[in-house]
Amino acid sequence: MPDPDLVDYAVDYARQKRVAYAEARYEHQTQEQFILKNGVLDAVFVGEDQGVGVRVLVKGSLGFAATNTLTKPEVRATVDDAVKVAKASARKTPITFAQEDAVETEWSVPERKRLADVPLDEKIREIGEMDKAVMALRYKVPARYFQMSNNRIQKYFANSEGSKIHSYSPRLRLFYFLTVARDGDIEQTYRNYGWSGGWDGVRTLDWKEKVLEEARSMQRSLVEGKKSPEGKMDLVVGPQVSGIASHESCGHPTEADRVLGREASQAGKSFLTPEAIGTRVGSGLVNVVDDPTVEHAIAYYETDDEGVRARRRYLYKDGIVHEFLHNRETAAVLGTRSNGAARAVNYNVEAIVRMANTFVEPKDHTVEELLEGVKLGVYMKSFMEWNIDDKRYNAKYAGREAYLVEDGEVKHPVRNTIIELTTPAFWSAVDAVGKDLEFEAGFCGKSDPGQALDASLGGPSMRLRNVSLR
């Protein structure tokens, strides 16, 4: 870490320039990334990134500037830049921030085995063994791509209201993409796992076994898979599908900056209006939460990038829109308090409203109990293709691992089951929720310049009644 005085200096200097508000955020990120394609280590990326971002509020306008030259003259020039561009962006409706208490704290995510202590060759061996294990299955796997990364993020945040926060967040991630072929037919998949903590996460998450399970299910789909049934029927979805739905069809539409139009040109708006709090979007069994404080989830944090303490947010509660995700700017517009959802991907971009770890809250059914009630339907454990419109109303999830269900029994695999439903149709069809909560990681894209940010997507299995499948 550089001298924290540099961050404090930025805030003090901005104060002298009579700004209404100023904050400075120093970040130091140490990243390693391993790219293994078809058994060959294409390259290792080892990066050490650091800098300071300064945001100021001047006469109701926001200015942001960033530098990676950590000297007092350069930081001073950066503050000058932020003030200058803010003044040049005069608004008719002044931006204000919701009132928040100053926070002085220090937090860190514990590492049982420190990422920094694990030698490079051990990390390379880990990713290589996954590839070897897949090939040992003796399937035809013409394309394999593994990308493993670890990132250690140190921050120091200070603002003109007295907040001073030090934090340390180590993160691990595995992304892989597999192509399995048989007799001219192919199955493709990608999965994404994440962890906040030390290298011990590799063993806890048991990545290798997960990759092998996926490869086995792909082979089985190729060997035994049949056409998926079409029409209205019951559907049991696995945690991966619950997770993507919680992120895309709940988390995004409840981001207050979308609701207010700040993202309209990029990630879009929302089918929810500011007045939508209290309206029904799903059955009474649907609780979707966003919680930065889930231990070891990849988007774990205790304070956000505006210095506001993190807490669990109920976005949909009992099927009703309960709360939006807010930063201080959107909270002020809607007359509420920030709920600590402001995040930035690095020092050189502003913090905006983001999801952290978004998931369907589990209830008490086992998967067997969910399946028991299905006379004819599909059990879609995972998906491949997915998308949703920019108002977050029309979603599509195309099955990767899916099975026919008859009289409560799981039969043969079915290929490319399509769910194409509106957001209320999806959540309203939920009639039972399982207890098998699982998380996967994702990169959530938003803003300009684009900020692809760590997020967790999770949930338990769920049963949906009488939905249209193709």
Next chain:
Amino acid sequence: MGDLAARIVEQAIKLGCQDAISDVVTNRSYQIRFARNEPVISNRWRERAAWLFMVHNKRVLLSDIKDLSKAEEAVERLVKIVQTSKENPEYAGIAHGPFRYARTRPDPKILALDDGSDHVDAAIHGALEEGAKECAGSFWRYEEAHDLVTSNGVEAQDHRANLYLSIRALVSLESSGHGIACATKLSQFDPDKAGHKAGRIAALAKNPKSGKPGRFTVVLDPLIFGSVTDQVAGRLSAWAVLAGLSPFGKKIGKRVASEALTLYEDGSADSIGRKRFDAEGVPTRKNLLVQKGILKTYLHNTSSAKRFKTKTTGNAGLVFPDPHAIFCKPGDWSRDELFSEVKDGLWLTNTWYTRYQSYVTGDLSTIPRDGIFRIRKGEVVEAWKDIRVTDNLLHLLKNIVALGNRTEQMMWWGEVSVPNFVPYALVKDVGVTKSAE
């Protein structure tokens, strides 16, 4: 900063590396984001970093050094790290220079532009004049300087600057349009036109009806056709082909599109993606990708070219070859002629969220956004909403019937990742699906 790049390369070689590249990049970009017809934040960057590529006994390492005052210690540490990595038997070296580069220099008027507020105002004003109620978008003045040195005799500089504006205009949540302005010269920058286009589409898209599934003849506006050609270019990276992320594997010399489609990749031509050289210092050039529907080449760096027994196309990416800018050869149809060809079909103006069920087969779906229009006998008869294009990339390309006679430069958040110069396109038999309620 050229000295710094040279020192970094020299040190890496002295410490035992066989190949090294350093690209010292200075970023002085400036941006205004706006929403609800007003600026929401202005951003300015003062950044300088050294990108580094080093190879020690076929072990490949990439890095970016942000603290340039400690570059020497960083290189020493990185050389120790690369030695503990694993050999890449497919690594085939970097290009041998020196090379001659085209003379380019940024427009001094763009470099001198210190405030983009007038351009933002012009775009918003244009959209509101057409009937839009709410506008959002970004104005960018990009400025980047590169000093690139390689251990194979390359010493090259490139100072790039350009202007970009993206505006989305809305009459209501479901009635919107999008406009783009790109320029490498201030005198050519036309945000007002982009605003008018966005506003005009938004106004025309008022009161949309729920769309219907089926197969349609479709006119693709340049912005959405740019999404299609951008997909093509990205999937033509040799790396994507090898990783199973492309439907173009083993298709060189084969038909991948209708005769109407000829596509070039060209980082040397005037565009906001113009670069004098790629990441190995190879001069950018014009590469014929698809000629009258026949696939001619993938995009390569030196290593991937060797793997495919060909030569680099000047598209390094040190790990992933990638496109700089895409040019579609225009057809000879006027816009009106294209529309009049549609007896019963659709006009799509933009899309997002293109995702594949299989990259190898090209099965995909993408979600039209902004104006979606039903066309009968060449005329817009109503606006639609809530549809999805569910099709296949190769099927779409093979069903291109005709192209407009004028191209426009398109680049947009997420979907059009590099500049694509594209015309209107007429495509038959496009699959459309919609959500069940």
